[in-house]
Every structure is written in C-alpha cells, then in structure tokens.
Amino acid sequence: MATAAAHQAYGTTEDTADTGAYERAFDAAVAADERIEPRDWMPDAYRATLVRQMAQHAHSEIIGMQPEANWITRAPSLRRKAILMAKVQDEAGHGLYLYSAAETLGTSRDELLDKLHSGRQKYSSIFNYPTLTWADVGAIGWLVDGAAITNQVPLCRCSYGPYARAMVRICKEESFHQRQGYELLLALGRGTPEQHAMAQDAVNRWWWPSLMMFGPPDDESAHSAQSMTWKIKRHSNDELRQRFVDICVPQAESLGLTLPDPDLRWNEERGHYDFGPIDWTEFKEVLKGNGPCNEQRLTQRRRAHEEGAWVRESAAAYAARHTSRTDGASKPGETGATRA
Amino acid sequence: MTTTVSATAALALGDDALVLSHRLGEWAGHAPVLEEEVALANIALDLLGQARVLLSTAGDEDELAYLREERAFRNLQLVEQPNGDFAHTIARQLYFSTYQHLLYAGLAATDGPFADLAAKAVKEVAYHRDHAEQWTLRLGDGTETGHERMQRACTALWRFTGEMFQPVDGLDVDLAGMETAWLESVRAVLHRATLTVPEGPRTGAWSAGAGRQGVHTESFGRMLAEMQHLHRSHPGASW
Ligand SMILES: [Fe+2]
Ligand SMILES: [Fe+2]
Numbered sequence: 001m002a003t004a005a006a007h008q009a010y011g012t013t014e015d016t017a018d019t020g021a022y023e024r025a026f027d028a029a030v031a032a033d034e035r036i037e038p039r040d041w042m043p044d045a046y047r048a049t050l051v052r053q054m055a056q057h058a059h060s061e062i063i064g065m066q067p068e069a070n071w072i073t074r075a076p077s078l079r080r081k082a083i084l085m086a087k088v089q090d091e092a093g094h095g096l097y098l099y100s101a102a103e104t105l106g107t108s109r110d111e112l113l114d115k116l117h118s119g120r121q122k123y124s125s126i127f128n129y130p131t132l133t134w135a136d137v138g139a140i141g142w143l144v145d146g147a148a149i150t151n152q153v154p155l156c157r158c159s160y161g162p163y164a165r166a167m168v169r170i171c172k173e174e175s176f177h178q179r180q181g182y183e184l185l186l187a188l189g190r191g192t193p194e195q196h197a198m199a200q201d202a203v204n205r206w207w208w209p210s211l212m213m214f215g216p217p218d219d220e221s222a223h224s225a226q227s228m229t230w231k232i233k234r235h236s237n238d239e240l241r242q243r244f245v246d247i248c249v250p251q252a253e254s255l256g257l258t259l260p261d262p263d264l265r266w267n268e269e270r271g272h273y274d275f276g277p278i279d280w281t282e283f284k285e286v287l288k289g290n291g292p293c294n295e296q297r298l299t300q301r302r303r304a305h306e307e308g309a310w311v312r313e314s315a316a317a318y319a320a321r322h323t324s325r326t327d328g329a330s331k332p333g334e335t336g337a338t339r340a
Numbered sequence: 341m342t343t344t345v346s347a348t349a350a351l352a353l354g355d356d357a358l359v360l361s362h363r364l365g366e367w368a369g370h371a372p373v374l375e376e377e378v379a380l381a382n383i384a385l386d387l388l389g390q391a392r393v394l395l396s397t398a399g400d401e402d403e404l405a406y407l408r409e410e411r412a413f414r415n416l417q418l419v420e421q422p423n424g425d426f427a428h429t430i431a432r433q434l435y436f437s438t439y440q441h442l443l444y445a446g447l448a449a450t451d452g453p454f455a456d457l458a459a460k461a462v463k464e465v466a467y468h469r470d471h472a473e474q475w476t477l478r479l480g481d482g483t484e485t486g487h488e489r490m491q492r493a494c495t496a497l498w499r500f501t502g503e504m505f506q507p508v509d510g511l512d513v514d515l516a517g518m519e520t521a522w523l524e525s526v527r528a529v530l531h532r533a534t535l536t537v538p539e540g541p542r543t544g545a546w547s548a549g550a551g552r553q554g555v556h557t558e559s560f561g562r563m564l565a566e567m568q569h570l571h572r573s574h575p576g577a578s579w
Contacts, residue, residue: 092377
C-alpha cells in the first residue's frame with residue numbers, strides 16, 4: 001500500500017533523493033485514489049493548481065451572488081423571496097467553505113480577495129451576463145447551477161481531501177438551487193402568456209453562456225491533461241458539456257420551453273444530442289473583460305470591500321483589545337451562524 | 341383560552357418583520373465581510389418567516405405585502421429607515437431586536453393568540469439581539485472611525501425608538517415594563533461599547549411615532565415601489 005509513504009508530512013529537507021521518494025509516494029497515492037491531506041507532501045505545481053482552481057471557484061460563488069441579489073428586493077411573492085434569499089445566502093456560504101479549503105494550502109482569504117479585486121484571478125464568466133427579468137433567476141438556477149453541478153459532482157472525488165469534502169456539501173445545496181430554478185420556470189411556463197414569454201426569453205439568453213461554463217473544447221484546454229492525472233479533474237470539458245446538454249433537452253421539453261439551437265437533435269448512433277457550434281469568440285471576449293457586466297461586477301465587489309474596511313478594522317481592533325478578557329464577545333467569524 | 345387574532349396587531353408585527361427583512365435583503369452582495377453576508381441573510385430570512393406567518397393570520401400574505409398602499413402599512417418607522425452605513429444597520433438592529441426580543445418573550449408567556457409564534461420566534465430573535473450587541477461593541481469600542489460612525493448612527497435613530505412602546509390594539513403586553521427593560525438593556529450595551537446614550541426625545545409631536553397609524557417616512561414609498569413593482573405589473577398572475 002502506498003498509504004504510509006504517501007502521507008508523510010512535508011519535511012524540510014532539500015535532499016533531491018528524498019523529494020524523489022515523496023513524489024513517487026504522492027503519485028502512488030493519487031493513482032490509488034487516496035486523498036491527499038493538507039499536511040501531506042505534494043508537488044508545488046499541484047498545490048498551485050489547486051489554489052488557483054479553488055480560488056476561482058470561491059470568487060465565482062461570491063460574484064455569483066450579485067446577479068441574483070439583483071432580484072431579491074423585487075421578488076414577486078414572499079415564498080419566492082425567501083427561496084431566493086436563502087439561495088444567495090448559500091452562495092456566500094459556499095464562498096466561505098472554499099476560501100477555507102484554500103487556506104489549508106497556506107493561502108489566506110485576504111490574499112485571494114486581493115487577487116480577485118486586482119483582476120489577477122478570475123471568476124466564472126457566466127456572471128458577467130445581466131439578470132434582466134425575474135425569469136433570469138429561474139434560468140440561472142436551472143441552467144447555471146445545473147451546469148455547476150455537472151462540473152462539480154466529479155470534484156467530490158477530487159484527490160485533495162478538503163476540496164472534495166467542501167464539494168460534497170456544496171453539491172447538495174446546488175442541487176436544491178437547480179430544482180428551485182426549474183420549478184420557478186415551470187410556474188412561469190404554465191403562467192400567463194407574458195410570464196411564458198419572460199421564461200423563454202431568459203432561457204434564450206442563458207443557454208449558450210451556460211454551455212460555455214464547461215470551458216474551451218478539449219483540444220484547446222490548457223490545464224486539462226495534468227489535472228486529469230492528478231485527479232483534480234475527472235472528465236474532459238466536452239464530455240461534461242455533452243452530459244449537460246443530454247440532461248437539459250428533456251427538461252426543456254417538460255418546461256414547455258425551447259432551447260435556442262436549431263441544430264439540437266437526438267443522434268441515435270452516438271446516443272447523445274448533437275448541438276450547434278459554440279461562439280468561442282464571445283467566450284474569449286467575456287473572459288478578457290469585455291462582457292456586459294465585467295466592470296460592474298468587479299466594481300461592486302471592490303466597493304463592498306473598500307466600504308467595509310472600517311468595519312473589519314474596528315472588529316479587529318476590538319478583538320485585539322479584548323482577547324485576554326473573557327467577556328463573551330465573539331469574533332466576527334463566529335456571528336455567521338447558518339440558517340436552521 | 342383562544343382569543344381571535346387581532347388583525348391590527350398581526351399587521352403591526354408582520355409589517356415590522358416584512359419591512360426590516362426587506363431592508364436587510366438589500367445588503368446581499370454588499371456586506372463588509374463574507375460572514376456578514378451569511379448573518380444578515382440569516383436574520384432577514386428569520387424575519388421573513390415571521391412576517392409570512394403573521395400576515396397569513398390577517399389575510400393573504402402576498403396581497404397584503406404587494407397590493408397595499410403605503411398608508412396601509414402598520415410597521416414602525418424605525419424598520420423602514422434606509423440601511424445607511426453598516427453602523428446604521430447595526431443601530432437599527434440593536435434598537436429593534438432588543439424590542440422584539442422583549443415583546444416576543446412577553447407574548448410567549450401569555451396564552452394569547454401570538455403565544456405559539458412568539459415562543460418559536462423568541463429563539464431566533466435572541467440571536468438577532470446578540471448579533472447586534474456584539475457588533476455594537478466591536479464598532480463602538482474598536483477604532484476611532486468605528487466609534488464615531490456607531491455614535492452617529494445610534495443618535496440618528498434614537499428618535500424612532502419611542503414609537504415601539506405605544507399601545508397597539510390586540511397586543512396584550514406590559515408596554516411600560518418593556519420600555520423600562522429596553523432602556524436598561526440598550527443603555528448597558530451602549531455603555532459597554534463606550535458610546536454615549538443619546539439624549540433627544542424618543543417621541544413627540546415633531547418626532548417619529550406614526551408608523552403604526554400608517555404615516556411613514558419618505559424613503560418608504562420608494563422601498564415599496566421597488567418591492568411591489570413586479571407583482572403589480574402582472575395582476576392575477578401566480579409565481
Ligand atoms: Fe454555489
Ligand atoms: Fe448555487
């Protein structure tokens with residue numbers, strides 16, 4: 001068994017022979033589908049890849065709050081309002097889990113937020129599209145959370161333990177979001193002609209960007225091969241995209257809505273739905289910062305952070321002054337009790 | 341003994357919860373730290389849950405929330421006040437959750453129509469109160485900026501606090517006793533936070549005191565316009 005050798009804590013030795021042994025043990029552990037834990041030795045590139053991926057994921061969760069929070073104050077029924085508030089709260093919670101998972105690799109949340117705010121790290125491009133109507137809330141739940149689940153379920157078996165465990169919790173909640181989004185669209189689809197049109201319009205706008213969420217086609221994907229070997233990634237972008245399309249087509253039919261792709265049809269031979277070409281120029285433009293909301297999302301994030309600086313500083317000053325005392329005051333992080 | 345629920349009282353308490361929940365919901369995506377995104381949403385969700393129960397005892401929750409005009413709302417002027425900076429939000433939370441905690445604790449001890457709701461809500465509100473108190477301490481007794489902002493917020497909202505203890509039809513609680521307990525508690529928290537207890541009047545002809553009678557402040561109409569717009573744009577639709 002590789003276990004004993006692989007899970008040695010990372011020593012301080014610079015001895016190349018020892019590093020070689022660690023590396024072999026690491027490779028064997030990954031190959032045997034064992035979990036790598038924070039104190040285990042790991043290659044620098046593995047660590048860097050994970051930090052980059054978890055950071056981007058965490059950033060996506062917190063930026064992703066914005067397009068949906070845009071509709072909290074206008075939710076058309078109190079029941080929908082409660083569902084939407086809870087969803088946006090869940091996304092904040094996902095951000096917390098993921099920043100914590102990244103911290104196990106020695107990178108602080110502040111450091112990562114700094115990189116987000118200065119544009120050195122990205123978040124999912126999907127959130128650079130605007131939520132123009134109430135139906136967009138449903139389309140995001142159904143399609144965007146749906147695509148996220150398709151992407152993330154395999155991550156529950158990711159080789160890095162803390163990331164895999166965070167994903168288990170996150171995926172459970174994402175599947176609620178997906179069902180709630182579907183159910184919202186169903187209500188609109190069965191509603192008045194205006195509501196039906198609103199739902200169709202939202203699906204028309206969100207369908208293609210959702211397909212882009214799986215990333216560039218396999219032959220252009222920069223990090224895929226290495227991530228597959230390390231079992232950070234388990235399926236290729238195109239594989240996951242196909243899986244998503246196959247799930248969505250029958251669901252769209254049940255919703256009474258059409259997907260905006262004339263080439264979409266069942267391929268008996270492949271056992272999959274064929275779909276039309278994706279506009280990768282649009283994808284690259286949005287990624288570069290030229291999407292409809294890139295500027296707006298980042299500006300709001302930076303503003304919230306800057307305007308909150310005095311709050312965080314005051315809390316830190318208070319905590320520093322009162323750490324030695326036992327007057328029952330908790331740290332700011334301890335106030336965020338989760339919903340019952 | 342079962343008493344019939346007073347619609348006046350249900351609307352007063354329901355509107356308080358509904359409106360404050362809405363204001364807290366405006367923070368989503370704007371909070372100063374990620375933990376507060378979770379905490380403020382948590383409080384907003386508790387309040388929305390209370391509002392839905394209360395409004396449903398007085399009628400259809402959505403009709404009441406979305407189709408009433410501004411003058412028909414019975415919430416305190418305190419809860420409709422704009423979020424302002426984080427200090428204003430916390431001061432509003434401190435004043436309101438202390439009141440709501442005392443009120444629900446009182447109602448839970450009766451055998452009146454709100455006893456069941458109050459018994460459940462009092463646990464949620466205890467958390468809201470603790471959250472507000474802890475933040476009052478951190479801001480008041482933290483940095484100089486924190487102290488200044490918190491002081492300004494506590495003073496600005498002080499004049500909206502007298503209204504909480506005016507009698508409401510169908511609300512059978514000892515308001516005078518509650519007011520004494522409220523003052524004692526708030527003074528103690530402000531004192532611990534090194535803040536000065538505001539001195540201005542808490543009620544009076546010129547100050548607040550009419551939310552319960554349907555007289556609100558200017559920003560409330562805009563809040564309702566935003567909240568009700570979509571629902572009103574599709575008469576009779578279900579969501
Ligand atoms: Fe999420
Ligand atoms: Fe989600």
